[in-house]
Amino acid sequence: MNNSRSQRVLWMLEELELPYEIVKYERTAAGLAPDSLLKIHPLGKSPVVDDDGVIVAESGAILEYLVDKTGGKLAPAPGTPAHRDYRYWLHYAEGSLMPLLLLRLIFGKVKTAPMPFFVKPIARKIAGTVEGNFVDPNLKRHVAFVGASLQGKTWFCGDQLTAADVQMCFPMEAIAARVPDAPAVIGKWVAAMKARPAYQRALAQQTQLFENRGVGAVEAAKQAFATINQTVQQQAELWAYIDVFVALGFVALSAVPLALLMRATKSAGKVGAV
Numbered sequence: 001m002n003n004s005r006s007q008r009v010l011w012m013l014e015e016l017e018l019p020y021e022i023v024k025y026e027r028t029a030a031g032l033a034p035d036s037l038l039k040i041h042p043l044g045k046s047p048v049v050d051d052d053g054v055i056v057a058e059s060g061a062i063l064e065y066l067v068d069k070t071g072g073k074l075a076p077a078p079g080t081p082a083h084r085d086y087r088y089w090l091h092y093a094e095g096s097l098m099p100l101l102l103l104r105l106i107f108g109k110v111k112t113a114p115m116p117f118f119v120k121p122i123a124r125k126i127a128g129t130v131e132g133n134f135v136d137p138n139l140k141r142h143v144a145f146v147g148a149s150l151q152g153k154t155w156f157c158g159d160q161l162t163a164a165d166v167q168m169c170f171p172m173e174a175i176a177a178r179v180p181d182a183p184a185v186i187g188k189w190v191a192a193m194k195a196r197p198a199y200q201r202a203l204a205q206q207t208q209l210f211e212n213r214g215v216g217a218v219e220a221a222k223q224a225f226a227t228i229n230q231t232v233q234q235q236a237e238l239w240a241y242i243d244v245f246v247a248l249g250f251v252a253l254s255a256v257p258l259a260l261l262m263r264a265t266k267s268a269g270k271v272g273a274v
């Protein structure tokens, strides 16, 4: 699917020099996976591979499947410290880092989303509190941790590229593009990834397949949020009506005591005349 984690699988297949055929799925206008993907796997997400009828979903599981299929290529020897690192980063990418990056995007959107004026301060306060208390400090810690873990290494498990690096490509690209003060090793890692011929072949495939529309983590995140944006735009008109309705309500409510006051003043005047 365009602008998706399937880039990981393509890169992996190119590194392993395995033959493959890409089946193209286009995101819907709302940025979601098309229903046709549901015919392949009940969750209908990308990436998903079909290896002679064996369906494998979840990018990490797909990469491990491909490692097994090639007798352990792109994985350190089992039982070694490098293999423990390998397993860690393979899980960490989707288990810890991606949810944090997604939360950051979601709460960033909440702050700028159109909504009735009386809800805005509450929504901004909630989003700001979650960002300030949870997302930002955690992300800062994670980015520093990733940077420190890469010190003195070319790849996550040492000098050799492994499937764990392939799995980390998506969040690493997002951090390099969106976290301005990220440690320099992160940018260096991303540059090393982009310099690999297999990565370039995978990227070229995607770019050609999807008519040169942006690929990569940052564009994928934008696509994912196209869904939220679209929903938000649809809501914007409704919110505007609600704003007018509420304003009219206030006017009507304040008119009642005003009318009563005027009436009371008038009758008091009459009494005074008698």
Ligand SMILES: N[C@@H](CCC(=O)N[C@@H](CS)C(=O)NCC(=O)O)C(=O)O
Pocket (backbone or CB within 6 Å): 003, 004, 005, 006, 031, 032, 033, 044, 045, 046, 047, 057, 058, 059, 060, 094, 220
């Ligand atoms: N943890 C899963 C995430 C799969 C996923 O959410 N894929 C996105 C594309 S990057 C998708 O299919 N989005 C469309 C949708 O949710 O409808 C993996 O690593 O494979």
